[in-house]
Amino acid sequence: MKPATAITFKAPGKIPAATPHHLGMGGKSPAGMEIDVTSQYITIDGKPVLPVSGEMHFSRYPNQFWEEELLKMKACGITIIASYIFWIHHEEVKDEFDWTGDRDLRKFVQLCAKHGLLVFLRLGPFCHGECRNGGIPDWFWTSSAKRTTDPEFLARTRILYQEIAKQVRGLLFKDGGPVAMIQLENEMCAGEKGIPYMQALKRIAIEAGFDVPIYTATGWGDSSIPPGELIPTFGSYPDTPWDTNYKPYGTEHSKCFFFTPERDDGFIDNKAVVNDAGRSKYKHPYLTCETGPGIQITYSRRPIIQPADVLSLALIKVGNGANMIGYYVFHGGTHPVGKLTTMEENLGRPSMLIYPTFSYDFQAPLGEFGQVRPSYHGYRLLHLFLEAFGSRLAPMVPVLPEAYPMDLDDADTPRAGARVAGNAGFVFYNNHDRFNPRMHDIPGVSFKISLPGGTIAFPAQPVIFKKGTYGILPFNLDVHGVVLRYATAQPITMLGSEKECTLFFFQLDGMDPEFAFVEGTVDSVRLPAGSKAKIQRAGGQVILTGIKPGRDVQITAIAESGSAVHIVLLDAGDAGHFWKGHAWGQERAIIASTNLYFDSGDAVLYGEEACGATVSIFPPGGLALSAGGVGIDPATDGAFARFVLPRKKEAARIAVKAVHGKDDPGSWQLDIPKDALDGSQDLFLSIEYIGNSATLNVDGKDVADDFYSGVPWIVGIKRWAPRVLESGARLSITPLDAGDEIFLEKWPAAGKGAITMQKLVSISAWQESSVRVTNGSS
Structure with missing residues (x-):
């Protein structure tokens, strides 16, 4: 039996006060809303916030579907929409600017404004973003x-x-619009030599009219950050699309899965990383703009990114002290085809660094065709936590444990960090490492934190850091006068008022839930009738154990003032289906069996099973719901009200017929039923194949492609309707050679004596429908 491990932290006695108006930045809208940048964090109307930025490239997605995709992002907790403005997309031909259709920046920003989303414009002129010439038009690219x-x-x-x-124009924050941040250039890593150039760009931007609260530049590597003018932003990725190495990586790339004071990440600029926490670029609020929620597939490297790879990475960044999480990219897209050329990257880097012509899916939480990936749901839990507790978290400083992993191979020493201010804070832990096969369960873990007001040790019964898990644990969390000493469950969010509020937590794998309250802050602690949980008092604490997750209120703590704090502990399954937003007259928590977003005070459910979906809603009062004009009767579901949406008809099974080409062994004609989109908003194809790459052709034009990685290729067809329904599509698969210098997580098995593989395994299809749920009493 491995001995118990106490992770020990020593919090700083005093934290320097945040200085307002850092670098003279900040701004106020005509309505009086104020954004300020302090030396440590961002504030809105004087309140610290921890914003979440998600990148979506408007010019890489059909404009008729922008609004729905923005609402999906907002429902996941994204508060700022970031986007590159690729110069070549708008001025491919010299002096001929195009801001129409999918290039209509103004329409995109107006939609963000409509739905209360701030905007972060990354202006270029060089953007990179796996775009042709990094976004610089061909007519200037050859210039030295x-x-x-x-x-x-x-x-x-x-x-x-x-x-x-x-x-x-008229859409900047100072004018009442959403544009609050800009980035100049991208990856200008020329050190001091590049500073005059960056200074010139800022002057030009201001002269052009860009008067915004926050000015940034990417900060990794030997970045060119003019002192006192720009805030450096950082990032991290779970793999490297810019590397031609087709061999598996080892723990030399594991750094991003450790808690560290360093903001640079070797995966982004491994030739110029400067690991010096005393550098001037570290003396700013810690903001990220490229925390990778996925990674682009290239010819040489085709990793399959799992949710734990990216969710743990984001959690670590917050634990390390990041006070803005910016994701690149949160929504995948498709490279447009220009008047003269295609638009995928061709920077003249090694010849094997080849990108798909069309696909910029990025394995993002929202994929190239708007499909929702499992990581989306994990991110939503983190973002709800940041929304609810960000004002407390942002002023907290990161603290590393006294016992730290010895090196990047160390899988035995627990990986943890904390953020602390005064006597309160959060512990962050991670026991996942994409590159270390030696990761294992770590049993017997407890925590000991030395604080200005004394030492706190918890829990009463040590927990297990299960392999592949990560989480956040609160300590000394003051909720309207009730102090939660600690919990071995992760907080999600809270709803209610100072008089009565409900905290939602979820159970972490490997941890039996314990909740402990500071005895002097509670008048009483109550359990529901029939609960088998136990209450004990020890060391000035009221400790509750044996709590089982469910949808009921499992604990109620009453403060001396009479205010009530209810706790609902969900299991991991319910947590993955938990949403929060403004619906039917107030903020609501919803557990739904399908995906949803909030729009105009309603909830819109979407997915393969939207009709017939189940939604459980908290608080349950004031609801007379209907869907499609049909009223829905509620049923009690613990603290929630449960509604089952009417099912108009059984979900249609769409059969897509693939006819193998007689003259081309790598070609199949796909016949899609003409009614495939009837009663639905999209039809998704799941194409399982073995080969080097696949291309889809509609009406004689290639429209989509994929580099084989071992997972089915998901394609949504609505953007090509109605022509794709009338003429179908042609699928082409190129052969994969057993000797190809390509990194795959798992190579397919070639047939006996075969050296090439070229096979369509199967095609399945499903309809995505949507239904708006309204409230007759709202």
Whole structure:
């Protein structure tokens, strides 16, 4: 039996006060809303916040579907929409700017404003983003003057910035619009030599009219950050699409799965990482703009990113002290086809660094065709936590444990960090490492934290860090006068008022839930009738054990003032289906059997099983719900009210017929029923194949592609309707050679004596429908 492990932290006695108006940044809207940047965090109307930025490239997604995708992002807790503005997408031909259709920046920003989302514009002129020339048009790409203070390049950049400014005129934060942040350039890692160039870009941006609260530049590597002018932002990824190495990685790449004071990440700029926490670029609020929620597939590297790979990475960034989490990209897209060329990356890097012509899926939480991946639901739990507790978390400083892993191979020493302010804080832990096969369960874990007001040790019974898990545990959490000394469950959010509120937690794998209250802060602690939980008092604490997850209120703590704090502990399954948003007149918590977003005070459910879905809603009062004009009767579901949406008819089974080409062994004609979109908003194809790559052709034009990675290729067809329903589509698969220099998580088995593989295994299809749930009493 491995001996028990006490993870020990020593909190700082005093934390330097945050200085307002850091670098002179900040701004106020005409309505009086104020955004400020302090030396440690961002505030809105004087309150610390921990915003969540998600990147979606408007010019890589059909504009007629932007609004729904933005609502999906908002429902996941994204509060800021970031987007590159790829110069080449708008001025492919010199002096001919195009801001129409899918390039309509103004429409995109207006939709963000409509739904209360702030906007973070990444202006370029160089963006990268796996775009052709990094976004610089062909007609300037060959010039040696690019990305310098050369007058010709700055003159063209001035024109670009002026054109962008025209598109967002009246939409800046100071005008009552959503544009609150801009980024200049991208990855200018020239050290001090690049500072005059970055200074020139800021001058040009301001002269063009970009008066915004926050100005940033990417901060990794030997970044060129003009002192006192720009806030550096950081990032981290679970793999490297810019590497041609087709061999499996080892723990030399495990750094991103450790808690550390360093903000640089070797995966982004491994040739210029400067690991010096005393550098000037660290003396700013810690913001990220490229925390990877996925990774792009390339010809050489085709990793399959699992939810734990990216969810643990984001949690670690918060534990490390990040006070804005920015994801690149949160929504996948498709490279557009230009007038002259295609738009995928071709930066002249190694010849094997080849990208798909169309697909920029990125294995993102919301994929290239808007499909929802499992990571989306994990992110929502983290983002709800940041929304509810961000004002407390943002001023907290990161603290590392006294016993730290010895090296990147160490799978035995627990990986943990804490954020602390005064006597309160949160413990973050991670026992997942994509690159370390030696990771294992770590039993007997407890915590000991030295605080200014004394030492806290918990829990009463040690917990297990299960392999592949990660989580957040609160200590000394003050909720309207009731102090939760600790909990071995992860907080999600809270609803209610100071007089009566409900905290939602979920059970973590490997941890028996314990909740302990500071005895002097509670008048009484109550359990529901029939509960088998136990209450004991020891060391000035009221400790509750044996709590079973469910949808009931499992604990009620009454403060001396009479205010009530209820606790609902969900299991992991319910937590994955937990949503929170404004619906039917107030903030609601919903457990739904399908996906949803909030729109105009209603909830819109979508997915394969939207009709007939089940929703359980808290608080349950004031509801007379209907869907499709049909009223729905509620049933009691613990503290929730449960509604089952009417099912109009059995879900149609759509059969897509694949006819193998007689003259081309790698070609199949896909016949899609003409009524495939009847009663639905999209039809998704799941194409399981073995080969090097696959391409879909509609009406004689290639429209989508995929590099084989071992997982089915998911394609949504609505963007090509009605032509795809009339003429079908042609699927082409190129052969995969057993000797190809490609990294795959698992190579398919070639037939006996075969060296090439080219096979369509199966095609399945499902309809995605949606239903709006309204309330007759709202």
